[in-house]
Amino acid sequence: LLSAVTRIQVQRPGFNYTFAHICILNNDKTCIVDDIVHVLEELKAARSSNRTNFAITYPITHLKDGREVYNGHQLGGVTVHSKDRVKSAEAIQLTYYLQAINSLNDMVAEKWESIFCDTVELFQKSNRKVKMYPFTSSSLKEDFQKTSRVSERYLITSLVLVVTLAILCCSMQDCVRSKPWLGLLGLLTVTLATLTAAGIINLTGGKYNSTFLGIPFILLGHGLYGTFEMLSSWRKTREDQHVKERTAAVFADSMLSFSLTTAMYLVTFGIGASPFTNIEAARIFCCNSCIAIFFNYLYVLSFYGSSLVFTGYIENNYQHSIFCRKVPKPEVLQEKPAWYRFLLTAKFSEDTDDSEETNTYESHLLVWFLKRYYCDWITNTYVKPFVVLFYLVYISFALMGYLQVSEGSDLSNIVATATRTIEYTTAQQKYFSNYSPVIGFYIYESIEYWNTSVQEDVLEYTKGFVRISWFESYLNYLRKLNISTGLPKKNFTDMLRNSFLKTPQFAHFSEDIIFSKKYNNEVDVVASRMFLVAKTMETKREELYDLLETLRKLSLTSKVKFIVFNPSFVYMDRYASSVGAPLQNSCISALFLLFFSAFLVADSLINVWLTLTVASVEFGVIGFMTLWKVELDCISVLCLIYGINYTIDNCAPLLSTFVLGKEFTRTKWVKNALEVHGVAILQSYLCYIVGLIPLAAVPSNLTRTLFRCLFLIALVTFFHCFAILPVILTFLPPSKKKRKEKKNPENREEIECVEMVDMDSTRVVDQITTV
Secondary structure: OHHHHHOOOEEEOOEEEOHHHHEOEOOOOOEOOOHHHHHHHHHHHHHHOOOOOOOOEOOEEEOOOOOEEEOOOOEEEEEEOHHHEEEEEEEEOOOOOEOOOOHHHHHHHHHHHHHHHHHHHHHHHHOOOOOOOOOOOOHHHHHHHHHHHHHHHHHHHHHHHHHHHHHHHOOOOOOOOOOHHHHHHHHHHHHHHHHHHHHHHHHOOOOOOHHHHHHHHHHHHHHHHHHHHHHHHHHHOOOOOOHHHHHHHHHHHHHHHHHHHHHHHHHHHHHHOOOOOOOHHHHHHHHHHHHHHHHHHHHHHHHHHHHHHHHHHHHHOOEOOOOOOEOOOHHHHOOOOHHHHHHOOOOOHHHOOOOOOOOHHHHOHHHHHHHHHHHHHHOOOOOHHHHHHHHHHHHHHHHHHHOOOOOOOOHHHHOEOOOHHHHHHHHHHHHOOOEOOOEEEEEOOOOOOOOHHHHHHHHHHOOOOEEEOHHHHHHHHHHHOOOOOOOOHHHHHHHHHHHHOOOHHHHHHHHHEEEEEOOOOOEEEEEEEEEEEOEOOOOHHHHHHHHHHHHHHHHHHOOOOEEEEOHHHHHHHHHHHHHHHHHHHHHHHHHHHHHHHOOOOOOOHHHHHHHHHHHHHHHHHHHHHHHOOOOOOHHHHHHHHHHHHHHHHHHHHHHHHHHHOOOOOHHHHHHHHHHHHHHHHHHHHHHHHHHHHHHHHOOEHHHHHHHHHHHHHHHHHHHHHHHHHHHHOOOOOOOOOOOOOOOOHHHOOOEEEEEEEOOOOOEEEEEEEEO
16 A cells, blocks of 8 residues: 555646655655554564564564663554553554755645545455545545535535425415415525625635535524515505505514614624634624525515515405416305315405404414414413423433533534545554554753753653653653763763664654854753643543643643644644634623613513523524533524524514503403414424425434534524513513502593483482593
8 A cells, every 4th residue: 555655646747746845854865654664674584583572562563673662642542462562553644754945845745634534445455354434634625525515415405395385384264365475485585695795705705614515504494484465464464454554564564673682693603703703614604694684684684574565465456476467356256166266265355344353464364273273272281281391301411411511523424424534533443542642742941951940840841741852762762871860961961862862762852952152152952842641532532632731721831831732733722722713702792782772661671581582592403402411512502693693583572562562451461462473493404494395304413513503503492482571471471450540630530420300200320431
């Protein structure tokens, strides 16, 4: 395999590049290769010469030239004899290091990586007994973007399902008052906003990434609810009003709450798009979401509002809601076939008696179901205890999951399944989880290495690690020569330079030490490095993060100034801050906006209830997503930010209607709130869930996380809107008792007594009228 890889050629005009031309070079101008390659070469030579005394030790072994090398990250699934002698190993990891010093070299290296993967796969076909998992610097990027390609047909399925259900939700048997076109146009409004945002991002030089798959679903939850709420408000208007008056009533009734929730979206995602968020993917996602939500609001005001007016005129003229044809009167329909009568069924206003106060829109299935059955059932005295008990169970399971929350830093969580990244990380986790990556321990100042107390301090800091250290090797070298380690500075440094580093087995340590000459020709060690490896378990990521934090705290308080580094720390650092920062900033902005709006809304109690509801929903979502094996990573945090807004979107109208209601009992206003806003919530929820279902089948870990988080947000919010809030509000504040108003001289009550005289001339007061 090594031979096949080193023979790879990248053809360029006038020259063919091989591994030798683009590899990183040693001091002796040869390509750097893993130490395990030298071990295998020596093992092969020993076998060919029938030597049986050659042994490999683990995790540190010795080469022929006497060098000590660490092989814990190159041998996996190791079984050892006594004294750490390797009996067998199930896996070997080989790494090839390429230069990237200029654009041409970078282009050649990228092409070489592509051919490298093809070579390994071809080699795999001819050596089926050995499993090979190639992984390059571009594999993660390619596998991350692959999610978009594998999601295309599932997203088309989702779109078809949502269009079908949106049309059905807006339809009813009455062909005049049915509004199927508004269901389709509502979805078109969301689609236009998404395309506009994508176009603006492209024109401004933005880069696409697979996290953008969540933006259409964010708009689906927000935009469709706004359109369904407008349609619900239209159903509450009087049919004898002019279309302009009905439209004005719709905008006055629904657009205030829609404007406030849109502002909440813009603030929370705006904070996520600000420089406070330090991960580019999250910042671009939030920026694109803000643009899409803003244009969705404009399109709902203009495009969808105009569509509502257009369908209003169609209804006012008694035209068919689909074919726009004038619907004949009932006496004319009687002469037509049954199928024709079924398609053109409509109720004319003159057919309704003045005594009938029933709204003609109540024949809509969802309106009829909520008003006739569900509102009475959920407020039933015998149902309430079971709902409260169910809520306690919900809180218990959410708490159980919340206590098990783990921050996921696994790269495989953001890529498509059945990719090189998944295969490679799975194999690495299986076979190479016994030891952490090699951690660089850098002493960046001149210290008294010859001082025995300093030596003890340095050895104490590195205690417990598997060490590849020039310092420890040098001290052992002095002890073998029966020389004290506490030499004077000049002797210590001269012995180090002229004896220790000149020995072949220790010569490679010269790359780990930086010497400097002072003005008096005195040589000093100004900086040095050592390499540490920690013993870990299968939960390597959590242990490694804790180890990193411990070493950092130690570096701030120790006498010896040092830093620790490993390339994986870069990802861990950015990941750790990317999880907490967007969620923290968005929560702060949401709480601030709720606090600020408390001075603008009619009753501050609305914000109190809304804050408690958001906290309950977010707590439940975090708990249940943990129980559903979803870790707290960048994708799930972005979903939690959206969950704040989705909850406010659906619960705010219900709570404001209930809190602002006067005169009647709590139960009456709970029923009224559900009747007024429940249909729009139920319609948008059904469309949203149906749109999410195909997402569950996409072969990608990113979309799996997206589906589980969004599904839980929708389900928990629906549970609060239709079960928890309607029950809790019936026995918790605010009170609905009629407040007695003080009478003032300007509002006096005049009593008119009407006297009736019977036949016996007996005068009695029969009626009292308040004027």
